[in-house]
Amino acid sequence: MRSAVTAQDINDNHRNSRYLGNDVVLSDTLRATTDFTEAANCADVVVMGVPSHGFRGVLVELSKELRPWVPVVSLVKGLEQGTNMRMSQIIEEVLPGHPAGILAGPNIAREVAEGYAAAAVLAMPDQHLATRLSAMFRTRRFRVYTTDDVVGVETAGALKNVFAIAVGMGYSLGIGENTRALVIARALREMTKLGVAMGGKSETFPGLAGLGDLIVTCTSQRSRNRHVGEQLGAGKPIDEIIASMSQVAEGVKAAGVVMEFANEFGLNMPIAREVDAVINHGSTVEQAYRGLIAEVPGHEVHGSGF
Numbered sequence: 660m661r662s663a664v665t666a667q668d669i670n671d672n673h674r675n676s677r678y679l680g681n682d683v684v685l686s687d688t689l690r691a692t693t694d695f696t697e698a699a700n701c702a703d704v705v706v707m708g709v710p711s712h713g714f715r716g717v718l719v720e721l722s723k724e725l726r727p728w729v730p731v732v733s734l735v736k737g738l739e740q741g742t743n744m745r746m747s748q749i750i751e752e753v754l755p756g757h758p759a760g761i762l763a764g765p766n767i768a769r770e771v772a773e774g775y776a777a778a779a780v781l782a783m784p785d786q787h788l789a790t791r792l793s794a795m796f797r798t799r800r801f802r803v804y805t806t807d808d809v810v811g812v813e814t815a816g817a818l819k820n821v822f823a824i825a826v827g828m829g830y831s832l833g834i835g836e837n838t839r840a841l842v843i844a845r846a847l848r849e850m851t852k853l854g855v856a857m858g859g860k861s862e863t864f865p866g867l868a869g870l871g872d873l874i875v876t877c878t879s880q881r882s883r884n885r886h887v888g889e890q891l892g893a894g895k896p897i898d899e900i901i902a903s904m905s906q907v908a909e910g911v912k913a914a915g916v917v918m919e920f921a922n923e924f925g926l927n928m929p930i931a932r933e934v935d936a937v938i939n940h941g942s943t944v945e946q947a948y949r950g951l952i953a954e955v956p957g958h959e960v961h962g963s964g965f
Contacts, residue, residue, distance in 0.1 A: 666691035675772075678906070683772040699724035704732065704792065706762070707746070710907040711737035714746055718753040730758040730792060732781070736816030736872075737909035738916045745813040758788055761809055762796065763816045764867035765875035767882070771801065778802035780867045782812035804867065811859025815850055815869040818931070819876050820884045820910030821917055822846035825930050826877040827888020828937070828944040842930065842951075843877050845965055849928045853917070856924040884910040891937055892944040914938050929954050929965040 660666055668676055669691040673684055692698050699705075699721045709717050714735055731754060733746040744752075750759035764779030771777050781796065781803055783789040793803040806812065826842055834842075850873065851864040863869055876882045887908045890900045901911060914935040921928045933950050936942035942950075954965035 660691055660693060663693050666693050679769060679772050683769070685772075695720040696724045700726075702726075702729055704730050704795065706732045706734060707750075708734040711735050711739055711746065711909060711912065712907075715739065715749050715753060718749065722754055725754065725757070728756060728758070730760060730783075730788065732760040732762050732792065734762055735909070736763060736813075736820060738817045738913050740912050740916060743916050743919060745810070745817075747809050747813060758783060758785060759809070760789065760792065761812045761816070762803070763812050763872060765871040767875060767879055769881060774800055776800045776802075778804065778867055778871075780804045780806050780812060782806050782809045782868070784809060806863065806866075808860045808863045810857055811854050811863030812868040814854040814857050814859050815864055816872065817909065817913045818850045818853065818917060819846075819869070819873040820908065821914050821931050821934050822850070822873060822910075823876040823882055823884035824888040824891070824908075824910045824914070824934050824938075825947070827882075827885035827890075828892045828934075828947060829888070830885070831889045831892020831944060832948060834948070839877075843873060846877075846930050847873060848960070849926075849930055852926055853920060853924065853928065856926060857920065883908040887911060888934075888944075897938050910934070911938060927963040 665675060665677055668674055669685060669689060673687050674681060675685065705721065707714060731750045735746045738745060739749060747759040747761060750757060760781055760783035762779050762781050766777050766779055781789050781793045784807055786805060786807055789805040793805050797803045826839060829839055829842060847864060847870055850869060851861060854864055855861050876884055883904065883906055887900055887910065897911065917931045918935045921931060929951055933947035937944060937947050951965050957964055
């Protein structure tokens with residue numbers, strides 16, 4: 660990890676006070692380090708929990724010391740700006756030969772640390788390896804399912820952050836529960852359309868990585884992306900919002916990338932479009948919701964609009 664102070668807190672006090680507070684006690688077998696060489700040399704599995712903008716750089720450092728064929732599992736729900744690559748693609752590019760996987764689902768970190776029951780899905784092409792690794796991650800209160808749909812799981816993870824910003828905007832406007840449910844349901848449809856176009860499987864998106872993560876990210880008060888939407892609705896500039904946050908909201912960076920993919924595949928994605936317009940093109944939250952309501956509804960499944 661980056662912070663020597665946090666590493667010392669974990670090693671000496673068995674706490675991560677900065678991110679998890681003082682009440683969460685971590686296992687005394689957990690050891691933190693800021694040394695890439697030390698982390699790589701002893702690793703049988705690498706789990707990447709760094710923001711998308713630093714993902715490649717950390718992999719490059721690890722590649723200098725990592726033993727061959729060690730699996731690399733990403734927790735990152737975002738896309739690399741500039742290349743538009745998914746994290747598994749970056750792993751394959753920087754660490755060829757290392758099995759790449761994605762662990763995703765409705766997992767608010769604080770709740771997982773506090774012991775609330777939760778579940779995730781581990782996506783890897785090799786299902787035998789996925790089954791073995793899932794047993795390592797699984798606990799009595801943390802269920803881990805497996806799938807071979809890496810593209811679908813990664814796409815869902817990136818998209819749900821963008822849609823959570825849209826729902827956060829709605830909270831700031833005081834929209835009703837019906838409207839909120841409308842936005843979440845139509846967001847799932849947009850997610851599925853783009854995910855399938857990119858090569859994901861349609862059955863992935865109603866699951867943990869899609870609908871499950873979408874619900875919790877849109878509704879939880881601990882959601883960073885929902886918080887961004889609420890702050891945008893309060894009239895704060897996006898740069899000011901980002902500067903005030905101690906953790907990364909991946910939906911901010913993903914919004915423009917998602918629209919690039921939508922345009923590439925010829926898809927109409929009104930919710931993603933309006934979020935991108937607010938973040939990157941000077942639109943207001945009020946204009947965004949007026950734009951959504953102005954969309955003419957068509958067929959619920961096969962229609963192209965909101």
